[in-house]
Amino acid sequence: MYAYNDFDRAFLAQRNRQFRAQVERRIDGSLTEDEFKPLRLMNGVYLQLHAYMLRVAIPYGTLNSAQMRQLALLAEKWDKGYGHFTTRQNIQYNWPKLNDIPDMLDALAEVNLHAIQTSGNTIRNVTSDHFAGAAADEIEDPRPVAELIRQWSTDHPEFQFLPRKFKIAVSGAPNDRAVLKSHDIAVEVVQQDGQTGYRIFVGGGLGRTPMLGKVIREFLPKADLLPYLEAIVSVYNLLGRRDNKYKARIKITVHENGLDKIRALVEERFPVLKEQFGGVDQQMLAEIETHFAAPAFRDADTGAFEAAYTNDPLFRSWVDTNIDSHRRADHAIVSISLKAHGKTPGDASAAQMRVMADLAETYAYDELRISHEQNVILPHVPKDALPQLYQALKTAGLGTANIGLASDIIACPGMDYCALATARSIPIAQEIATRFDELKLEHEIGELKIKISGCINACGHHHVGHIGILGLDRAGVENYQITLGGDGTETASIGTRAGPGFSADDIVPAIERLVLGYLDLRASADETFLQAYRRLGAAPFKALLYPEAREKAA
């Protein structure tokens, strides 16, 4: 993984010293909140419902064990003993005190982590495929490019005050695990005529106006990437609306101006920038690539794994759901579920973080990843280590076998923590997970993405959930709208609203009716919820949600 050089360390130390002085001036009264707020937001510090919140970037979701242990230390020393992994591969601390935050940032800097540009109208943490560098279907590891983008965008003087926040994702595989089309810009590694390059999407986003990213360039040569991205962001920086916060994202700029006009402006700007870059970006990329060499994989005897798989039904169930194909046949990608039934999605205690760090160090070449689905990944595990790994995870409460199933729910913090929320989302996720665990049906139901947001800003990605749930405030009461048919993968689609919302008491029974009804509707056990929805259309699913309407119509 990328190791900081002297420049990086000095930059971060300087930023942390600046912010420490800014916090001191806020506390001694030299700065008002209005003056301080933009400064704290540049450093990832929000003020939420019950406390400050510190959002720490985990660049493209990649961590080593030392970094994970440091995240645990922060949770224990300055927070309430846990951290919350988010849908943008960040970690959030929900309870820091303002005067402790400079010390937290210094502690993060010790392991090359920071909170810079995790808020504000800047280019945010660059996200990526959480299986990067390990997946069997990968064309190229997307992380060197993601790191290049991180370095380019961090403290980029032209892009510190964009019209609105700006999110970039990079993926190196045809199977999209990074929700590319919901990003302001997405970079997909593709091959054309034997050449590797990038397909560039622009103008995706969820929130109050969900839109899928559109292809602005079908094939971009590798060497052109950074000047091309800078051309897009600079066109947006001039053209993007600053008069209306809700129309300021690039998706609206593209929508209002048309993709052709944006493309023409970008193509006009690109050669100018390309010349200015003068190839320095490619020199940097070549250096960065040396940091991402694959680990020295050892040969693994798969015999012990096969025996445990045959003899231990719990292990088998966990392998069936939580293991993905590694590019080496004797290795596996392990997803550690942070979705134990009834617990808060994405939360990990300091003790659990340390267990995951230890396991990564012992069994998995010291590498960890955070997924946008709020789980933790060990990307490289020799198959002979899987039985011991599973036992250790189970002991730590991390052995839940539910990746991709009904209880593997994305949920934003919602009104339990977030100042913007209009309703709670975590308790709904807890209740749904608990209910499906009671029914003992989720393995039979199979792949099902339920995603919950507690407000229209859609941090819980509800628009791309097979079943999306949006919590709203209707005349002072929590109300939950359901969307159906969303998809965040390479076959992306935005879900369609099913009908009137449900109360907090009625939403879980409604989801249960919907999912149990799907079992009767599906053509075979192999047809997923999304496939059945696409084959049958919304009508039979709406009938499950609103049986009264069906009776009236009859």
Added chain:
Amino acid sequence: MPRQFTPKVVTANALIEGDVIYLTSDDTWTRELAQAEVLTDEAVADVRLLDASSRHSEAVGVYLADVRLEDGVPQPTHFREDFRRTGPSNYFHGKQAAR
């Protein structure tokens, strides 16, 4: 006809801790809604809000929150204020656990 003024309290987040605070009648801040000063006169409420808002080194995001009186004790009227008073509902921690 102007809308009738409903009872309110002055609330904010503490500067250092970031937690929820309410203004009391003797100009101190309390963590307990039950101890907050209940404002029933609009003109008085406006002045109390202005005064509290100027205390930059103590409080952030000062505003008036609706309450209803139950046996003379202020209670939140909206679920958001209920969570602010109590803490997160996903499990027992935060303010409720600190009591």
